[in-house]
Amino acid sequence: MRWIPLTRFALRSIRRNPGRSALTILGMVIGVGSVVVMVAIGQGAQARIQAQVDALGTHLVVVTPGASTRGGVSGGAGSLNRLTLEDAERLEREGLRLSAVSPVIFTRTRAVGGGGNWRTMIHGVNSRYLEIRDWQVASGRPFDRDDERARRKVALLGHTVAEALFPEQDPVGQQVTLRGVPMKVLGVLQRKGQTADGTDQDDVVLVPHTTVQARLSGWSFIAQILASAWSKEDVPEAMAEVRTLMRHSHRLASWEEDDFTVRDQGALGEAARGTTEVMTTLLAAIASISLLVGGIGIMNIMLVSVTERTREIGIRRAVGARGSDVLAQFLVESCVLSALGGVAGLVLGVVATVLVGRLTGWATAISPSVLLLSFGFSAAVGIFFGWYPARRAAALDPIEALRHS
Amino acid sequence: MEGAPLIELRGITRDYVLGGDRVPALRGVDLVVRRGEMVAIMGASGSGKSTLMNVLGCLDRPTSGTYLLDGVPVEGRSDDALADLRNQRLGFIFQGFNLLARTSAVENVELPLLYDRRGRFPDPRARARAALERVGLAGRLQHHPDALSGGQQQRVAIARALVTEPSVLLADEPTGNLDSRTSLEIMALFQGLNDQGITLLIVTHEDEVAACCRRKVVMLDGRIVSDQPVEERIGAEEQRERLGPAAGGAR
Numbered sequence: 062m063r064w065i066p067l068t069r070f071a072l073r074s075i076r077r078n079p080g081r082s083a084l085t086i087l088g089m090v091i092g093v094g095s096v097v098v099m100v101a102i103g104q105g106a107q108a109r110i111q112a113q114v115d116a117l118g119t120h121l122v123v124v125t126p127g128a129s130t131r132g133g134v135s136g137g138a139g140s141l142n143r144l145t146l147e148d149a150e151r152l153e154r155e156g157l158r159l160s161a162v163s164p165v166i167f168t169r170t171r172a173v174g175g176g177g178n179w180r181t182m183i184h185g186v187n188s189r190y191l192e193i194r195d196w197q198v199a200s201g202r203p204f205d206r207d208d209e210r211a212r213r214k215v216a217l218l219g220h221t222v223a224e225a226l227f228p229e230q231d232p233v234g235q236q237v238t239l240r241g242v243p244m245k246v247l248g249v250l251q252r253k254g255q256t257a258d259g260t261d262q263d264d265v266v267l268v269p270h271t272t273v274q275a276r277l278s279g280w281s282f283i284a285q286i287l288a289s290a291w292s293k294e295d296v297p298e299a300m301a302e303v304r305t306l307m308r309h310s311h312r313l314a315s316w317e318e319d320d321f322t323v324r325d326q327g328a329l330g331e332a333a334r335g336t337t338e339v340m341t342t343l344l345a346a347i348a349s350i351s352l353l354v355g356g357i358g359i360m361n362i363m364l365v366s367v368t369e370r371t372r373e374i375g376i377r378r379a380v381g382a383r384g385s386d387v388l389a390q391f392l393v394e395s396c397v398l399s400a401l402g403g404v405a406g407l408v409l410g411v412v413a414t415v416l417v418g419r420l421t422g423w424a425t426a427i428s429p430s431v432l433l434l435s436f437g438f439s440a441a442v443g444i445f446f447g448w449y450p451a452r453r454a455a456a457l458d459p460i461e462a463l464r465h466s
Numbered sequence: 467m468e469g470a471p472l473i474e475l476r477g478i479t480r481d482y483v484l485g486g487d488r489v490p491a492l493r494g495v496d497l498v499v500r501r502g503e504m505v506a507i508m509g510a511s512g513s514g515k516s517t518l519m520n521v522l523g524c525l526d527r528p529t530s531g532t533y534l535l536d537g538v539p540v541e542g543r544s545d546d547a548l549a550d551l552r553n554q555r556l557g558f559i560f561q562g563f564n565l566l567a568r569t570s571a572v573e574n575v576e577l578p579l580l581y582d583r584r585g586r587f588p589d590p591r592a593r594a595r596a597a598l599e600r601v602g603l604a605g606r607l608q609h610h611p612d613a614l615s616g617g618q619q620q621r622v623a624i625a626r627a628l629v630t631e632p633s634v635l636l637a638d639e640p641t642g643n644l645d646s647r648t649s650l651e652i653m654a655l656f657q658g659l660n661d662q663g664i665t666l667l668i669v670t671h672e673d674e675v676a677a678c679c680r681r682k683v684v685m686l687d688g689r690i691v692s693d694q695p696v697e698e699r700i701g702a703e704e705q706r707e708r709l710g711p712a713a714g715g716a717r
């Protein structure tokens with residue numbers, strides 16, 4: 062049997078009953094549509110997390126004190142305060158693959174200024190820090206090496222802090238008091254948004270680390286050393302270099318384990334990425350079930366159709382159709398139906414994705430591979446669930462079929 | 467051509483099984499039909515005529531006996547081979563026409579050509595059109611069955627049976643649903659085809675129809691009880707003309 066007439070038979074029978082055909086594919090449309098939407102939401106979340114990780118800085122290499130444990134969390138109390146300014150200076154001086162290095166001191170305190178006060182995190186950093194974090198000031202100016210060396214009482218406000226303390230004024234040139242020490246606001250940082258784990262990166266005040274150590278905190282230590290590799294490709298070697306330099310700096314013997322941990326930006330986002338990957342898979346799996354349900358819908362209506370068209374089948378057999386011809390005809394029909402459902406589902410899915418994005422503000426991402434995959438899957442579902450009704454049609458006895466009224 | 471056995475049945479039986487009971491519908495049928503014959507098969511209802519036609523038409527398999535079609539045994543062939551025989555060598559015409567609904571006449575006639583596996587018919591549409599012209603329906607190509615009269619529908623069915631140039635046309639009560647005038651028209655068509663050398667087997671209840679054939683076979687309880695040539699063959703065309711012009715304007 063030629064495929065052209067077969068396809069023609071199938072198309073004709075689909076066209077002949079547009080209402081029923083539409084009902085048949087409805088489940089498929091919803092199935093494919095929901096796969097597209099779910100995956101788009103999942104991938105959107107992943108893309109957002111990637112963007113957040115990227116926002117941490119450029120080709121970031123992070124050194125934290127303590128040996129890394131299995132979970133990637135730094136070690137216990139014994140390893141506290143094992144990062145020193147000398148470590149940072151050594152990395153800066155000798156790190157050939159590092160473009161910039163900054164120590165980071167954290168201390169939590171209340172910032173008072175502009176008639177209000179706000180609990181926030183002080184980051185004691187050097188003048189290279191903004192470059193490493195790929196961060197700019199929105200107004201004012203960053204502090205420089207002079208400020209750092211002279212331990213000047215200057216600060217850069219994160220966007221959130223600036224909003225909280227100076228809702229109606231320009232904070233630049235104003236004063237904020239940290240632990241009783243008045244600081245001059247040099248500038249306000251650009252908005253950075255949340256990290257993957259939901260921390261507000263703009264709820265921060267940057268102060269030269271020298272100032273923090275000298276004036277704010279009697280008991281502060283370097284919690285992190287942030288470094289930036291020259292390029293993304295340099296990151297692995299930069300990490301190796303950092304490790305070597307750190308071991309030198311800490312005078313570790315060859316049998317001793319690292320008492321610090323070196324990570325890159327990718328590792329920082331990994332946990333969150335893993336979670337969204339699981340979420341995407343889960344969403345897609347749930348949506349796939351609706352695809353299956355759609356397939357079962359097609360099977361049901363095809364079974365009804367076979368019963369209704371028993372006489373037609375008998376006529377075809379009487380004029381010489383083989384069982385396989387009848388099988389092929391019904392298979393083509395269910396495949397065309399589910400492919401139609403697939404296409405309609407893709408359209409619906411894309412439209413719904415855009416709508417969901419607009420209404421909820423969630424990030425969504427539609428990738429062509431998902432479109433292709435769900436379309437292919439719907440055609441496969443057509444073959445799979447069309448098989449049984451087609452088999453029934455092909456197995457009908459010609460005489461019985463002809464006698465059917 | 468005349469004289470070569472086209473159909474040879476030897477000791478054909480067919481038992482239906484109904485709820486554990488064996489219902490013998492054919493109890494040993496011997497029949498030889500030669501090329502160019504036009505055979506009427508008569509007999510009371512339930513005498514096994516349709517069962518015999520289904521066996522002849524390769525729609526059904528006999529329980530026992532041998533069937534040679536064109537000298538080739540039919541028994542033991544696969545279902546696919548039987549489908550191909552139906553497609554290539556047999557034309558079946560039913561009492562109820564059995565046309566595909568909501569499908570134009572020409573597409574109905576085309577249908578068997580589309581199941582041809584030997585690539586004999588490069589232009590099925592043209593062939594279907596020619597077959598419809600042959601049965602006098604040149605002007606009804608695009609009509610759907612429900613827009614055609616019973617007689618016209620049966621003509622479409624005859625065109626469909628003819629279109630593959632089968633060895634034999636098998637008609638099971640082809641005029642059973644038609645009035646006597648239309649019946650005569652169909653019989654005139656059959657006679658014309660037979661004059662062109664086409665072999666026909668026609669099951670009928672009507673003596674008038676049987677009288678249009680050349681040979682009359684009578685069945686009773688699954689057996690052939692009489693097999694005779696028709697003495698005074700009626701010309702269906704003349705018979706119809708004697709009825710006078712059609713009141714309803716049937717063509």
Ligand SMILES: Nc1ncnc2c1ncn2[C@@H]1O[C@H](COP(=O)(O)OP(=O)(O)O)[C@@H](O)[C@H]1O
Nearest residue numbers: 482484489491510511512513514515516517518
């Ligand atoms: N599918 C069937 N199942 C059981 N019995 C059948 C079936 N078809 C026909 N018969 C029986 O076989 C006998 C012959 O039937 P059939 O060939 O249709 O006779 P006819 O066409 O001469 O009226 C009848 O007794 C009928 O009841």
Ligand SMILES: [Mg+2]
Nearest residue numbers: 515516517638
């Ligand atoms: Mg009968």
